[in-house]
Amino acid sequence: MKVFVIGVGLIGGSFAIDIKAAFNEAEIYGIDNSEDNLEKALSLGIIDEKSTIDDVDKADVIITAIPVDATVKILPEILEKINDECLVFDVGSTKEKLCSSLSNHPNRRNYLAAHPIAGTEFSGPQAAIANLYRGKTNIICEVEKTAFKLQERAMEIFTRLGMRIRYMDPASHDKHIAYVSHLSHISSFMLGKTVIEKEKNERDIFDMAGSGFASTVRLAKSSPAMWTPIFKHNKENVIETLEEYIANLIQFKELIEEGDFSKIYKEMEDTNHIKTILKGIS
Amino acid sequence: MKVFVIGVGLIGGSFAIDIKAAFNEAEIYGIDNSEDNLEKALSLGIIDEKSTIDDVDKADVIITAIPVDATVKILPEILEKINDECLVFDVGSTKEKLCSSLSNHPNRRNYLAAHPIAGTEFSGPQAAIANLYRGKTNIICEVEKTAFKLQERAMEIFTRLGMRIRYMDPASHDKHIAYVSHLSHISSFMLGKTVIEKEKNERDIFDMAGSGFASTVRLAKSSPAMWTPIFKHNKENVIETLEEYIANLIQFKELIEEGDFSKIYKEMEDTNHIKTILKGIS
Numbered sequence: 001m002k003v004f005v006i007g008v009g010l011i012g013g014s015f016a017i018d019i020k021a022a023f024n025e026a027e028i029y030g031i032d033n034s035e036d037n038l039e040k041a042l043s044l045g046i047i048d049e050k051s052t053i054d055d056v057d058k059a060d061v062i063i064t065a066i067p068v069d070a071t072v073k074i075l076p077e078i079l080e081k082i083n084d085e086c087l088v089f090d091v092g093s094t095k096e097k098l099c100s101s102l103s104n105h106p107n108r109r110n111y112l113a114a115h116p117i118a119g120t121e122f123s124g125p126q127a128a129i130a131n132l133y134r135g136k137t138n139i140i141c142e143v144e145k146t147a148f149k150l151q152e153r154a155m156e157i158f159t160r161l162g163m164r165i166r167y168m169d170p171a172s173h174d175k176h177i178a179y180v181s182h183l184s185h186i187s188s189f190m191l192g193k194t195v196i197e198k199e200k201n202e203r204d205i206f207d208m209a210g211s212g213f214a215s216t217v218r219l220a221k222s223s224p225a226m227w228t229p230i231f232k233h234n235k236e237n238v239i240e241t242l243e244e245y246i247a248n249l250i251q252f253k254e255l256i257e258e259g260d261f262s263k264i265y266k267e268m269e270d271t272n273h274i275k276t277i278l279k280g281i282s
Numbered sequence: 283m284k285v286f287v288i289g290v291g292l293i294g295g296s297f298a299i300d301i302k303a304a305f306n307e308a309e310i311y312g313i314d315n316s317e318d319n320l321e322k323a324l325s326l327g328i329i330d331e332k333s334t335i336d337d338v339d340k341a342d343v344i345i346t347a348i349p350v351d352a353t354v355k356i357l358p359e360i361l362e363k364i365n366d367e368c369l370v371f372d373v374g375s376t377k378e379k380l381c382s383s384l385s386n387h388p389n390r391r392n393y394l395a396a397h398p399i400a401g402t403e404f405s406g407p408q409a410a411i412a413n414l415y416r417g418k419t420n421i422i423c424e425v426e427k428t429a430f431k432l433q434e435r436a437m438e439i440f441t442r443l444g445m446r447i448r449y450m451d452p453a454s455h456d457k458h459i460a461y462v463s464h465l466s467h468i469s470s471f472m473l474g475k476t477v478i479e480k481e482k483n484e485r486d487i488f489d490m491a492g493s494g495f496a497s498t499v500r501l502a503k504s505s506p507a508m509w510t511p512i513f514k515h516n517k518e519n520v521i522e523t524l525e526e527y528i529a530n531l532i533q534f535k536e537l538i539e540e541g542d543f544s545k546i547y548k549e550m551e552d553t554n555h556i557k558t559i560l561k562g563i564s
Contacts, residue, residue: 117490117491117492118492118493119492119493119494120493121494136492137489137490137492139490164489166489166490176481176487176490177490179476179477179480179481179487180477180481180487180488180490180491180492180495181490181491181492181494181495183473183476183477184473184494184495184498184499185494186531186534187469187473187498187531188498189534189549189550189553190527190530190531190534191465191466191469191527192553192555192556193530193549193552193553194461194465194523194526194527194530195461195462195465196552196553196555196556196559197526197530198461198523198526199458199461199462205458205461205462206462206559206560207419207446207448208399208419208421208448208458208459208462208463209399209462209463209560210399210400210401210418210419210462210463211400211401211402212401212403212463212466212467212500212501213462213463213466214560215497215498215500215501216466216469216470216497216498216500216501217466217556217560218494218497218498219494219497219498220550220553220554220556221554221556221557221560222550222554224546224547224548224550224551224554225547227550228543228546228547228550229543231538231543231546232541232543235538235539235541238538239535239538239539241476241480242531242534242535242538243535244476244479244480245472245473245476245531246528246531246532246535248472248475248476248479249468249469249472249524249527249528249531250528252468252471252472252524253521253524253525253528256513256517256520256521256524257517257521259514259517261510261511261513261514264506264510264513265506265507265510266506267471267475268471268502268504268506268509268510269506270475270478271471271474271475271478271502272502272503272504272506273478274474274478274499274502274503275503277478277488277491278488278491278496278499278503
């Protein structure tokens, strides 16, 4: 099974590692804009060979793990070049623009829209790790548009990698993922920004930061190259989540200003409900 | 050494565990409003004996680990009752109101204002753990107001528990801790609230939440009983941090609305600087 991984960073590299471990017959070919990343991926043993877009006609499976705007641009070209039995799936954090841009492509049946909810705040081939996807949710959109045999091949990969599959339409995916993923990245980036701005001349202050701050601001380490296109693709939904988040913050601030601390207690108590909701996510 | 721990929850209980391990001669007495907590602490071996405020005259060391408003109320009474050689320290997340309320107390010299930057999102005696304080920062305010011998005793405890000591005036402490701790609790609580409100009828959505969301919303599990008085005590500073945080969020939202994604990229790239700052905090 010839697997072409386009984008050999954290996400693509972790797929490469796990697929190689799960399929004896897998040969992993890496494609990346960055020659440096390709060399790293090769020397780390993440890929078996370097390759280029011109060779994708040999592929049995192609995974695109690059920013979502680059994915939208490259997928039509890839779908042109592949052989008829090839499965192509992406792993991007937005699905609506991608699915609609491919809806009339003659080889739409070779493509599966996937979003594995997995990652870390790090990036690049050196950040790729084994078992990143084990126990994680993988959201599949418009599964009915993918050829049945290729659905099966995709499920075989996802299952061997230990993922839980959920099916969803692209519009719902983008709407909900804005709340449970995109918003938390912005809240974290803006928290980091606020504190850095305030404390830029007082480096000792970060000695005062504990594990709580580190946890809340962790996503502010994420890659701008990956996240800028996500916010662009999911603009309307992200704006909606931000409006609601900002309104809640303003209301909380007003409660503090008014000294209504029994209401503040209740707000926090109600939100403690997140304990039950998050059970099982670490 | 008779150590009285007032409030045998996560923070007080973890002090009890570590002091018992670090000082052979330590006897730990627990005081708590909740009989249930006291029983738990006793059965978990966190305290050696249950006690009451009326017995604190026997104490060599008293640690108050209760909400900051309760600390302000109880400390004058405790300082009345203690023997002349007793060290009393608190561990609260605000210091200005506490220090000013005790500034004219005849036994001010027996008190040390401390804030160990340590904790988890859990609470109660069952949440107490060994080595919670190892490698953590402990901020001491107005150290010069504490009797020299009692400063020494406190440092012996903090050193054996593995803490790094920083000295700071109470006003600066409260101002900076609003940024690196109090704000991240509010950002996390409001993130949790926003997502719960939106998704309350769609429980499956939380299957879409990954480790990034879990990390950002972790502090929303924190105890309202502990955090409400902190926001009350540090009202002005917390309002200031919230205003700056909200302004940054609004600006980010406007950049998305205007489609200025090169600026958005730059905002995130600049904030990535948090990587360097957070090195060493886990």
